[in-house]
Amino acid sequence: MVTKTRFAPSPTGIMHIGNLRSALYEYLIARSEGGKFLLRIEDTDRERYVEGAVEAIYRTLDICGLHHDEGPDIGGPNGPYVQSERLHLYGEYADKLVESGHAYPCFCSVERLADMREDEETEFIGYDRHCRDLDPAVAARRVASGEPHVIRQKMPLEGETSFTDEVYGTITVMNKELEDQILVKSDRYPTYNFANVVDDHLMEITHVVRGSEYLSSTPKYCILYDAFGWDIPTFVHLPLIVGEDGKKLSKRHGSTSFDELLADGYLPEAIINMIAFLGWAPGEETREIFSLEELEAIFSAKGINKAPAVFAYDKLNWMNEQYIRRLPFDRWRAMVKDITDSMFGERQYNVDMLARVLQERVTKLGDIPEMIRFLTERLPYSAELFFNKRAKLDADVASVILKELRPALEALPVWDEETLSATLGRVCDEARRKKGQVMGALRVALAAQQVTPGGATETAMILGRQEALLRLAAAIDFLNGRRP
RNA sequence: GGCCCGUUGGUCAAGUGGUUAAGACACCGCCCUUUCAAGGCGGAGUCACGAGUUCAAUUCUCGUACGGGUCACCA
Known part of the structure; x- marks a missing residue:
């Protein structure tokens, strides 16, 4: 099977260094194995949508030379590549899940959920599964009558789920720790938690590459894949990029978006080279200056580190000097x-x-x-x-x-x-x-x-x-x- | 707090049951020089801690500490 990865940003604003690094590794994993790299826009959060953000994504990928094989702008066999254009699909698949008993409609109001969270007495451990055991026929009637609702995943209450990540190895969690997460919001848009599974499967993604912040929700996705009877893809979770104080990279560390770095006068090639080496090393090779083409040849997920990497401007400066001189x-x-x-x-x-x-x-x-x-x-x-x-x-x-x-x-x-x-x-x-x-x-x-x-x-x-x-x-x- | 993950010099990191534990950035020194840089050469500096397994542990196991992630109708 041909390797296929995807970069799936949401158009909510700037291209952060962390996003770019994900895109780079996704691109490199695909290219290093002669596979395909595709771009998918995850615009299921209508509140956070930012005008012009999609164009910024195209522009950044283009400047960096991370060209995709399928995407909203160039099409492809698995389109559409914008999630808001795939709503009917999520609806269909959510229905299947409800029918097979792997999901259920939930009519709880946001107010009720908020109250539950504020209640100090009972330590909040997620949704209390209030609607989980409603009579399916009754629930179906309420849905048909147009009552506002979300669709929740019905997690197994016992047993455990484990999966193997290319970077972090095998991870096992108790199913009772998993929340009945929302798959479809009351506005009929899917959540990331649902859409990523449906799309990655439909688009035949073989290697799901993403930040390690998704590690803890991955078991829930595995249960979803199983519910559909789909093969579970290879997971590659990437270590976080942090600032020089060890905290999550943010504004106070300096320029943290690609555009800001460009404006400071860093060359795209240097930025790419720099972030390629954040949390990854080629192994026996000690050289550190690599063009994108050279990275495509040498990159391997094997060299990805588990520990968070500090984004060091000193090193970026040096890299940039090297590129300027050449x-x-x-x-x-x-x-x-x-x-x-x-x-x-x-x-x-x-x-x-x-x-x-x-x-x-x-x-x-x-x-x-x-x-x-x-x-x-x-x-x-x-x-x-x-x-x-x-x-x-x-x-x-x-x-x-x-x-x-x-x-x-x-x-x-x-x-x-x-x-x-x-x-x-x-x-x-x-x-x-x-x-x-x-x-x-x-x-x-x-x-x-x-x-x-x-x-x-x-x-x-x-x-x-x-x-x-x-x-x-x-x-x-x-x-x-x-x-x- | 629960769950998950991590910890090799200041930073990025290679690596191994027996090594003088690579390399790079930064730092320091020297050389060179039409300054400063660049370049060349050299230096200092690391296996978080405590047990256990073993002839031998940086490497395997378990604890501890510290750090991070996650617990949204966000992705």
Whole structure:
């Protein structure tokens, strides 16, 4: 049987990292076994439906390269792929369950249920099964008369249920612990607890991959599969992703949605690579940089860990750097230009040089504006800026050096890397000075900042002749006027 | 609280009844250098705790502690 997995998000808002990770593993399990990956929209909660959420799901999957073989947008043999379009199916199957005695209509009001929950005396252990033993004929008549009701699963009262999960192993629970959960709501929409079983079976899902928060309700689903006489699929429950404090990942940990991460300037490939390694490792292989294609080849559910994994931004940063460094220069240059064009406005600047120095230093795109603010703004000088112990440089020495440098630079016929480099080298030789000293002085004069992407030559190139010479002059003025 | 699950350095993790217990991020140091980064080299740091089984336990069993999940007409 061909492996088939599904990503089944509900359109309730943003694409959380946890959702994306589920989608990724579902995709990888299917692809690693030459199987199919399908997309199903679980929109059975009409209260939480968010406009535009479905589009965000399509967009995210597309950007990440997690292409599905069946889904609402492309169809397929097991459609429709949107649960709200499958209501008649859930109704049919719920009826079968009622007929076979595996489910029953329940007429309890939400108020009654709420009261029961608030009652401190009797420790609430789920629905009290008030309607479970109503005469089926009477119940059927009340349903026929249009009385509001839900359909509940009639759990076995004795015995135990066990299933084997690919990650967590065999899990057994006492049936008496299981609640008579609601399968169909009073608005005739199914609950997740019912729809997931019906759809996964009808859509021929072989591997049900989902977060470990579903582990405790899985026995109930197994009983449902049995009631229908359906084969139980392979379960793969995924460990949770938590924040650096060990708590469930949430807003206060930083960006936790795919869109936020993109906005921060993380590359989709890096995000995918990062979350692939959250709770999974390839085993003997120690490499950690893998493209999606490489993951498809090497991924195995065997390598999935049980313990919750902490989402570490440090590691994401490193991953992102790795991906930026490997980006083809043209693509990188375009990304940089998108950001810097608006910063420089009308001013000319050397994009190629800027992109070049940035490519080996940037952690994430969002850091760029702050990193290069000194290029579009003249920052104030201070004497300390010129101090560098290793180069034996200080403001006094810098003052002398810059004055030596100025005529040489002003006299340059062309302003290119080669000429600048050669000229600076020559000045060093003539003045018998260490390169680091001269370059350091010039770099600080041009940038007015101690740490810069790129050295003196690159900075001079990026600024262009005019701006570079103006700044050199300004630095000399500052150093002259420093001590009257 | 009941039920379920988990625990290898700060983090992600490999792995085994006998190993010097991989590797990566972060951290520290050194080298290199036209700064800082990047890169190279090196360092520190771990099997939660207590019993039991065993010639031998990080590995198997049981407890304890801690952490997490779940107990909705949400998924």
